[in-house]
Amino acid sequence: MPVQDLEKIFQEKIDQEIKIEPRDWMPEAYRKTNIRQISQHAHSEVVGMLPEGNWISRAPSLKRKAILLAKVQDEGGHGLYLYSAAETLGMSRDEMISDLLSGKAKYSSIFNYPALTWADMGAVGWLVDGAAILNQVMLCRTSYGPYARAMVRICKEESFHQRQGFEALLVLSRGTDAQKAMCQESINRWWWPSLMMFGPKDSESTNSDQSMKWKIKRKTNDELRQQFVDMIAEQIKVLGMRLPDDQLKWNEERKHYDFGEINWDEFWNVVKGNGPCNKQRLDARKKAHDDGAWVRAAALAYAAKKINTKNEKAA
Amino acid sequence: MNDPLNKYILHLADNALILAQRNGEWCGHGPILEQDIAITNISLDLLGQARNFYQYAASLQGNDATEDSLAYLRIENEYRNGLLVEQPNIDWAQTILRQYFFSTYQYLLYEKLQAADDAQLAAIAAKALKEVSYHLRWSREWVIRLGDGTAESHRRMIQAVDALWRYTGELFIPADYENQVGVDVSLIKDAWTEQVNVVMAEAGISLPEKTYMQTGGKQGIHTEHLGYILAELQYVQRAYPNSSW
Numbered sequence: 001m002p003v004q005d006l007e008k009i010f011q012e013k014i015d016q017e018i019k020i021e022p023r024d025w026m027p028e029a030y031r032k033t034n035i036r037q038i039s040q041h042a043h044s045e046v047v048g049m050l051p052e053g054n055w056i057s058r059a060p061s062l063k064r065k066a067i068l069l070a071k072v073q074d075e076g077g078h079g080l081y082l083y084s085a086a087e088t089l090g091m092s093r094d095e096m097i098s099d100l101l102s103g104k105a106k107y108s109s110i111f112n113y114p115a116l117t118w119a120d121m122g123a124v125g126w127l128v129d130g131a132a133i134l135n136q137v138m139l140c141r142t143s144y145g146p147y148a149r150a151m152v153r154i155c156k157e158e159s160f161h162q163r164q165g166f167e168a169l170l171v172l173s174r175g176t177d178a179q180k181a182m183c184q185e186s187i188n189r190w191w192w193p194s195l196m197m198f199g200p201k202d203s204e205s206t207n208s209d210q211s212m213k214w215k216i217k218r219k220t221n222d223e224l225r226q227q228f229v230d231m232i233a234e235q236i237k238v239l240g241m242r243l244p245d246d247q248l249k250w251n252e253e254r255k256h257y258d259f260g261e262i263n264w265d266e267f268w269n270v271v272k273g274n275g276p277c278n279k280q281r282l283d284a285r286k287k288a289h290d291d292g293a294w295v296r297a298a299a300l301a302y303a304a305k306k307i308n309t310k311n312e313k314a315a
Numbered sequence: 316m317n318d319p320l321n322k323y324i325l326h327l328a329d330n331a332l333i334l335a336q337r338n339g340e341w342c343g344h345g346p347i348l349e350q351d352i353a354i355t356n357i358s359l360d361l362l363g364q365a366r367n368f369y370q371y372a373a374s375l376q377g378n379d380a381t382e383d384s385l386a387y388l389r390i391e392n393e394y395r396n397g398l399l400v401e402q403p404n405i406d407w408a409q410t411i412l413r414q415y416f417f418s419t420y421q422y423l424l425y426e427k428l429q430a431a432d433d434a435q436l437a438a439i440a441a442k443a444l445k446e447v448s449y450h451l452r453w454s455r456e457w458v459i460r461l462g463d464g465t466a467e468s469h470r471r472m473i474q475a476v477d478a479l480w481r482y483t484g485e486l487f488i489p490a491d492y493e494n495q496v497g498v499d500v501s502l503i504k505d506a507w508t509e510q511v512n513v514v515m516a517e518a519g520i521s522l523p524e525k526t527y528m529q530t531g532g533k534q535g536i537h538t539e540h541l542g543y544i545l546a547e548l549q550y551v552q553r554a555y556p557n558s559s560w
């Protein structure tokens with residue numbers, strides 16, 4: 001069948017909301033875009049373990065320690081589902097990881113910000129997982145089947161993370177003056193970076209049109225960002241804290257909150273590798289990978305020995 | 316605060332908490348994602364056990380004691396964990412071997428503890444036994460895999476034995492409080508030794524014949540590592556006293 005016909009059938013499936021499965025024909029660019037996006041998403045889950053992992057040993061109560069351990073472990077699990085989903089498109093996990101470590105593959109810039117106080121564990125759950133959820137809820141309906149199914153499992157856990165994060169902040173917001181100050185300071189630092197998580201403005205975004213046509217994405221960056229602002233602007237009232245944006249205001253006409261301009265220089269600077277923790281995060285991943293090399297080699301060698309003795313017995 | 320049952324419960328809790336804290340250091344840094352998740356899971360199980368014991372001890376103590384006041388506001392010499400669990404992670408071999416030695420011990424201990432007269436202790440042990448049997452299986456498989464894997468993994472296992480063996484003897488010497496309550500740990504020593512010998516033989520690792528066994532942890536005299544563990548563990552509670560989290 002000529003490629004034009006295959007492409008036509010492919011697009012018809014998408015238009016009829018039929019999921020694309022690993023064995024189906026797909027345009028090379030669709031495959032590449034999905035590999036790029038899913039592996040980037042997987043890397044974000046795994047790198048995202050670092051800022052929060054950094055507080056496990058210092059969590060202020062045993063209950064919070066248990067919640068945090070379970071949360072960071074969930075993120076590792078998300079990484080696993082997503083690597084598996086990306087592998088169905090023909091790239092191995094090893095290749096994806098080596099692209100991460102070489103800097104070729106990206107991960108979400110939000111994890112290049114430091115987690116400096118206990119309140120950050122709340123703010124990250126509430127704002128960062130909160131922003132991630134909006135993107136991920138949309139991705140539950142993405143056109144590539146394995147990605148959509150991975151997202152359905154992940155979304156359930158993410159909304160739990162967001163609630164736990166909010167609840168951790170709620171306790172601080174009702175605590176001592178020092179705790180209240182810690183809570184507000186953390187929100188101040190995480191608010192703008194979490195708005196940046198939705199990516200460049202629609203007018204600047206290069207990949208958006210084709211991804212919308214292929215239903216990899218179903219909402220634009222700006223739509224998702226607005227949805228996030230509207231949600232958080234309401235939730236913060238419960239905390240009795242404020243968002244660090246003087247221009248944040250309900251717009252009765254638009255039925256949305258207006259908000260101030262993102263610092264796009266900062267956004268691009270972090271994307272280019274100059275965020276406060278870009279180097280530390282990548283170094284930590286490299287160290288784990290290098291330190292683990294002998295362990296993986298031992299596991300392979302042992303498994304090979306076992307197969308050999310099995311075969312010898314069978315022979 | 317000083318009665319043997321209270322000391323004994325805290326001893327059980329401290330063992331579980333300190334090893335949970337050590338294993339938790341791996342979270343996000345494991346040798347491969349699946350094992351990162353596995354060691355974090357073990358950390359979580361141990362933390363859950365510690366909480367059950369602390370809550371029980373707190374309920375016996377009364378006077379506003381809570382699981383957190385017990386974990387966060389006691390100092391080094393009030394901690395009664397064995398020296399083994401506070402030893403640093405160093406590498407995957409030492410982490411695995413520490414877990415294997417401890418899980419083998421903990422399994423035998425809880426097996427007896429679930430029949431204890433104290434219904435609460437018996438219930439906690441019975442509930443934890445399923446978790447511990449998974450920790451034991453997982454760490455046993457890794458001990459064999461590393462011992463019988465590559466030359467390097469074999470060498471690292473030998474180093475791990477050299478580092479940790481000296482802290483195993485203490486597990487089976489009853490502390491004063493263990494003479495009065497709980498399981499007589501001297502009675503599980505033979506079973507432990509026998510099981511460990513079988514697994515180490517399969518791993519191709521020989522155990523030292525004569526090693527001086529370090530003791531003291533169970534009486535509150537620790538290695539220098541514990542101070543650092545508690546400094547991290549307790550930092551927020553100490554920096555912001557009388558707050559809820």
Ligand SMILES: [Fe+2]
Pocket residue numbers: 045074075078154158
């Ligand atoms: Fe996640």
Ligand SMILES: [Fe+2]
Pocket residue numbers: 075129157158161
């Ligand atoms: Fe999450």
